[in-house]
Each structure stands twice: as C-alpha cells, then as structure tokens.
Amino acid sequence: MNDILPDAAATWRLVEDVVRGTIESYGYREIRLPILERTDVFARAIGEVTDIVEKEMYSFKDRNDESLTLRPEGTAGMVRAGITNGLLHNQRQKLWTVGPMFRYEKPQKGRYRQFHQFDVEAMGYEGPDIDAELMILCARLWEKLGLKRLSLEINTLGTQDNRAKYRHELVKYFSAVKSQLDEDSIRRLEKNPLRILDSKNPDMQRLIAAAPVITDHLDVESRAHFDGLKLLLNAADVPFTVNPRLVRGLDYYNLTVFEWITDALGSQGAVCAGGRYDGLVEKLGGKATPAIGWAMGVERLVELYETSGGKAGVLAPDVYIVAAGDDAFSCGIKAAEILRDRIPEIKVELNLGGGSFKSQLKRADKSGAAYAVVLGEEEVAGNRAGLKPLRDREPQVDVEFDELAEAIAARLRK
Numbered sequence: 001m002n003d004i005l006p007d008a009a010a011t012w013r014l015v016e017d018v019v020r021g022t023i024e025s026y027g028y029r030e031i032r033l034p035i036l037e038r039t040d041v042f043a044r045a046i047g048e049v050t051d052i053v054e055k056e057m058y059s060f061k062d063r064n065d066e067s068l069t070l071r072p073e074g075t076a077g078m079v080r081a082g083i084t085n086g087l088l089h090n091q092r093q094k095l096w097t098v099g100p101m102f103r104y105e106k107p108q109k110g111r112y113r114q115f116h117q118f119d120v121e122a123m124g125y126e127g128p129d130i131d132a133e134l135m136i137l138c139a140r141l142w143e144k145l146g147l148k149r150l151s152l153e154i155n156t157l158g159t160q161d162n163r164a165k166y167r168h169e170l171v172k173y174f175s176a177v178k179s180q181l182d183e184d185s186i187r188r189l190e191k192n193p194l195r196i197l198d199s200k201n202p203d204m205q206r207l208i209a210a211a212p213v214i215t216d217h218l219d220v221e222s223r224a225h226f227d228g229l230k231l232l233l234n235a236a237d238v239p240f241t242v243n244p245r246l247v248r249g250l251d252y253y254n255l256t257v258f259e260w261i262t263d264a265l266g267s268q269g270a271v272c273a274g275g276r277y278d279g280l281v282e283k284l285g286g287k288a289t290p291a292i293g294w295a296m297g298v299e300r301l302v303e304l305y306e307t308s309g310g311k312a313g314v315l316a317p318d319v320y321i322v323a324a325g326d327d328a329f330s331c332g333i334k335a336a337e338i339l340r341d342r343i344p345e346i347k348v349e350l351n352l353g354g355g356s357f358k359s360q361l362k363r364a365d366k367s368g369a370a371y372a373v374v375l376g377e378e379e380v381a382g383n384r385a386g387l388k389p390l391r392d393r394e395p396q397v398d399v400e401f402d403e404l405a406e407a408i409a410a411r412l413r414k
C-alpha cells in the first residue's frame, strides 16, 4: 500500500482530471460508494472460485460478527447500490466512480495491495452500441493523454446459454488431459473451467493454447452481438484484435469482454479491462438488467502517461510573497488575500516564519514560483511592491500596491 507523495499526487491529479472530463463528456454521472461492503456481495458477484475471492480479499468480522470486506473491485458495489437505491427500476444508468481497491496480492511493479481504479458502468443497455462506445471513450482518453502503445483486445464469452455449452466443451477437453493440469486448474475444472484459460502458470500455456476456443462455438445471438461490436469499432476507426482466449478473471461476464494492454510497462500490461455482465443484477437480487462496464488501473495509467513523456503535474505556487519586517508582513497577508480574491485559481504562498530578504528569496526560488512579490519597509512606506520574475532573466519591477494583482494577472496570462 503506497503513499502517494506530493510530486506524484500532482501528476495523478492532472491525469485524473482528464479521465473525469472524458468520462463525463459521454454522459456518465458520478456516484460515490462505500469502501466496505458485506463480504457476500463480492463472493456472490465475483464468484467463489476466482483469485479475488479465494485468496485476495481483505475480510474481517465487525463488532456485530458480520463479515465485511474492503472492496477488491468496483462493479459489485455499483450493482448493489443500483439495487438498494432503486436506480434500476425502469431506468437506465450510466455511472462512474473512482477510488481505492484492496487485494492481497504479491506486491510488485504495477501490482499493489491498495490500488486505484476508475470504474465506468452502464446498466440497462443491451448493446452492442454501448459496448463499442465504452471502448471508443477509452481510445479518446489515450489520445488526450498522449498514450500510444495501447492495443485493444476483444472477445466474446457468448450469451449465458452459449457460455454454458462452451463450458461443457472445455470440461471435456481439460478432463481428458487432467493429469497434466496444475492444482488450481484441477480445482477450477469442476467449478469454473473458463478460468483455467486465465491461468498465468507458464506450464499450463501449451494446454491452454490447444483448448477449444469460444469463437468456434458461438450461437446466432452471440455471434450477432460480437459482429455488431466489431462493425461499430471499425466504423469509429478504433483498431482491435480478437483474442479468443481472453476470459477475464471474474465470474460474472458474458458476451463482450475486452482489455486494453500495453507492452510499455513490463509484465503488468493491462491498463483497462471490462465486459458485459447481463446476469449480475439479478444474481445480486435485482430485476434482470443488461449491463456492461470497465475498470481502469490508475497506477498503471499514470505510469504509462509518464513513460509516454506526459508532463508532470504542477505543484509550484504562481507567486511567493517575500515580506521582511512586521509592517511588511501585515501588508503581505493583505496582498496574498487580494491576489486570491482577484485572480481565480492563483496559487499564492506567503513566506511564514520571517527571515532575511536573502533567505526568503531562497525559499521563493526553491518553491518553484514564477514570481516573487517583494515587500520591505521602503515598499510599504511608498505603497508599492517589488515584482521579481524568478524563472527568467527579466529585471524586477516596481508596481503600485493597488496595481499588483493586475500586473501579476497579465503576466500569468502570457
């Protein structure tokens, strides 16, 4: 679980603002959800035989002996909120949220125990139009953030019916080679054979490569949905590849699944992943509602932004006020408030704790501010202030105190 220090946080903010803006430009509304849910919300939604539920959840009993879990992902809580607040009755919802998720994983680059996700979910939409739009949204976001090495992989798991038939094919195949399966896969064979395809064990890859693929077993409805998605992605000029082995680690998916992956971050290359979960609302106690969504890992996104040459977020104040002497400091407090009044979004840092002109100017420089406002006895007596550019070689100028805000505003606009 990482501390996100100020320099990093500034870049996070910059990236997050772009993500928020992009998501909202597609008509999604923000929802804020609890970080704790009853454990069974996740157990039922994600599925008992998944990495998350089997070994990654932070669960504990509260004082009432009820099992609670720090959310490992966003969809289950979103659906639970949709049901408990009646958001899904005869209405459609396009919702987004962002925040920390918790999984007991082996920490490594790009994989942490507290990490952050943007979650976008559309409930009440059958697709494939919304399926395509959710991916088009991502493509726009990459463009805005200047990310290049991202590619889209899509697959279909078929309708629930179709998925069940394919499951049967898989059980047949893997049962015949059962002696070569690893322990995890043997356990999954009975309960959730699709998950075998998601195994990261290198020894399993040869068997997985030879397993039947869903795309050879699609029924008419599943194929139509998938073809519709591909058509719309092509129409929107969003390149993709079909990866028939993409199954995703969570149980609730059907039809469309997809991942945006990059080769720029080493082995943790999935930046955004999602899919359709038409059965989940009903499974959690609501009325059957088609739905689809994606989750984007903020750590991986920010890292990719940085490796793509994205500029760092700005931490530095615009103006640092240097004020030597008691009268000058009183004047400095006033000046700082006037600047904050008159110039929207300006960042002003007032020198606190006194010090000589020289030491205050050193702090001003270190703060990264673009300008220092210099106030001394002389300036105060003459109702003036010194305005000193700190980042270029222009000379310090003297301005009337009343004109200070305007002088700074004009320079910041440049």
Ligand code: ATP
Pocket: 073, 103, 105, 110, 111, 112, 113, 114, 115, 116, 117, 248, 249, 268, 270, 271, 272, 273, 274, 295, 296, 297, 298, 299, 300
């Ligand atoms: P992986 O195969 O990498 O374990 P996953 O299938 O468990 O991923 P999802 O549950 O689909 O991941 O989460 C969506 C996104 O959240 C991932 O694509 C990734 O960007 C991010 N993510 C997932 N787990 C972590 C983690 N432990 N640390 C950082 N980011 C993560």
Ligand code: MG
Pocket: 051, 249
């Ligand atoms: Mg995982």
